[in-house]
Every structure is written in C-alpha cells, then in structure tokens.
Amino acid sequence: TEWQGQLRSRTEIDSYDLGGKRIPRKHRIASDEPVELLGSNEAPNPQDLLLAALNACMMVGFVATASQAGLRIDSLAIESECSLDLRGAFGIDPSVKPGADKIVYTIRFARRTST
Numbered sequence: 001t002e003w004q005g006q007l008r009s010r011t012e013i014d015s016y017d018l019g020g021k022r023i024p025r026k027h028r029i030a031s032d033e034p035v036e037l038l039g040s041n042e043a044p045n046p047q048d049l050l051l052a053a054l055n056a057c058m059m060v061g062f063v064a065t066a067s068q069a070g071l072r073i074d075s076l077a078i079e080s081e082c083s084l085d086l087r088g089a090f091g092i093d094p095s096v097k098p099g100a101d102k103i104v105y106t107i108r109f110a111r112r113t114s115t
C-alpha cells in the first residue's frame with residue numbers, strides 16, 4: 001500500500017500462495033476519504049473497504065456452505081454499517097476510544113421451494 005497524496009492510498013496485490021504454490025494475480029485497491037474529511041472522494045474510504053471485505057467474506061461462507069449442503073440460493077444480500085467517532089479515530093479526544101463499538105449487518109437470503 002502506497003500513499004498517493006492527501007488521504008489517498010493504493011494497494012497492489014500481485015499474488016497469493018495456495019498449497020505451497022505462488023499464484024499470480026493483479027489487482028489494485030484505491031482508498032480515499034470524503035471531501036468533508038479532507039480527502040478528494042475519489043475512492044471508498046477504509047471503513048467502506050473494511051465493511052465490503054467483511055460482507056464479501058460472509059458471502060463466500062454462506063455460498064460455499066450452501067453449495068456443500070446442496071442448497072440452492074436464489075438471492076443473497078448483506079448490508080452492514082458501523083459508526084466511528086472521529087475524535088477517537090484521530091486521537092483528538094483521549095476519552096473517546098478509537099474504532100467502532102459494533103458492526104450491524106442484515107442478511108437477506110431467499111430460496112425458492114418446489115411445489
């Protein structure tokens with residue numbers, strides 16, 4: 001991950017290891033903050049990316065588990081949210097703990113049944 005100026009960063013992923021073998025892949029992940037937080041709003045912020053990663057991880061778990069159990073999924077959606085008090089995140093107020101106290105998520109799953 002490299003700083004790109006202001007509050008922007010770019011992460012480059014070039015490979016992963018699987019079974020002792022290095023598998024090449026090329027992906028870029030950009031991050032920025034909204035204008036109101038001194039960014040340029042050119043990409044999702046780290047909180048957005050964290051929630052997206054959590055949702056994607058849960059999605060993989062649901063789909064893989066359903067597939068192994070022979071269950072058909074017709075639709076699956078995950079919504080998540082958390083709030084951060086920026087006074088704690090930026091160390092402005094030592095009485096405010098940094099980070100999110102909780103993450104709230106809603107999972108919507110549908111499977112048609114045969115009649």
